Amino acid sequence: MTEMQVARSIGDLRALLAPLRAESSIGFVPTMGALHDGHLSLVALARDAAEVCVMSIFVNPLQFGPTEDLARYPRPLDADLELARGAGVDVVFLPSVDEMYPEGATTTVVPGPVADVLEGAHRPGHLAGVATVVAKLFNIVDPDVAIFGQKDAQQVAVIKAMVRDLDFEVRIEVGPTIREPDGLAMSSRNRYLDIEQRQRALALYEALQAGEASLRAGGSPEDAEHQMHEVFGAAGLETDYAAAVDPLDLSSPATGDVLLVVAARVGSTRLIDNLLVKASQRGTS
Ligand code: AMP
Numbered sequence: 001m002t003e004m005q006v007a008r009s010i011g012d013l014r015a016l017l018a019p020l021r022a023e024s025s026i027g028f029v030p031t032m033g034a035l036h037d038g039h040l041s042l043v044a045l046a047r048d049a050a051e052v053c054v055m056s057i058f059v060n061p062l063q064f065g066p067t068e069d070l071a072r073y074p075r076p077l078d079a080d081l082e083l084a085r086g087a088g089v090d091v092v093f094l095p096s097v098d099e100m101y102p103e104g105a106t107t108t109v110v111p112g113p114v115a116d117v118l119e120g121a122h123r124p125g126h127l128a129g130v131a132t133v134v135a136k137l138f139n140i141v142d143p144d145v146a147i148f149g150q151k152d153a154q155q156v157a158v159i160k161a162m163v164r165d166l167d168f169e170v171r172i173e174v175g176p177t178i179r180e181p182d183g184l185a186m187s188s189r190n191r192y193l194d195i196e197q198r199q200r201a202l203a204l205y206e207a208l209q210a211g212e213a214s215l216r217a218g219g220s221p222e223d224a225e226h227q228m229h230e231v232f233g234a235a236g237l238e239t240d241y242a243a244a245v246d247p248l249d250l251s252s253p254a255t256g257d258v259l260l261v262v263a264a265r266v267g268s269t270r271l272i273d274n275l276l277v278k279a280s281q282r283g284t285s
Helices: 010-021 037-049 077-087 126-141 150-165 188-192 195-200 203-216 221-235
Strands: 005-007 026-031 052-057 091-093 145-149 171-175 238-245 258-266 269-277
Touching (some): 010 052, 010 091, 010 126, 026 037, 026 126, 037 077, 037 171, 126 150, 145 150, 150 258, 203 221, 203 238, 203 258, 203 269, 221 238, 221 258
Parallel strands (some): 005 091, 052 091, 145 171
Antiparallel strands (some): 238 258, 258 269
């Protein structure tokens, strides 16, 4: 495709993709917009994996709790469309809340136990909201491959389980976390941070690095958790969790490979990050 197309309804999107489907594979990158290089790295992976790249931009109300930032979530649509065009997206899908969740819509996806811990424990309903919108988007876009970011590791686990359990015919690929030069994971929510908060937000990555150093030195997962809490304590950040878990089911404690996961509040902004430490990188104590 040459010119990027924008579809604002489910019918328009289906009509745009129908003639392409026979000849081309479709890659899909779901987003909530406020695009940054993390999102664009997933577009690059989608373009490598498939011939047509579809990106959705939809701030999904179902995945926000009642006290969360749905109303103030950034929606810089013009800038997003420019970035999507520049990255080589072929079709942008911009559904409306009314069409995605019409009056009377009651069916939702209930994820399995992988959604009960960590984010699930601190944001009740969040991962069910994610699973529901992704199921709907998969049914609408019907992609061959969909790309998600490791930044949201639990989301990846929930989506993979849903695809397996509900027989979605889509391959899931995972892109690495893209970071600012100082290590802060890129996030649309970083826009909320003032200069002082932006500095303090570095504690998330520093905590992960401290946890990694501990594991590399032969420390146990509990030691790594302790080191991460130390960093948060010193930075004065309120943590929701700082845990060393199994990368597949996010259960604790981890045995071989360890996924270090953190969630913390910087002012009113809640940030998450994670780092995988392979069993082969762990030292012996
Ligand atoms: P969001 O717009 O926050 O819903 O994110 C859309 C997709 O981009 C999800 O698959 C995220 O995991 C992914 N993503 C967000 N931040 C990053 C990042 N820093 N690096 C790589 N992928 C990311």
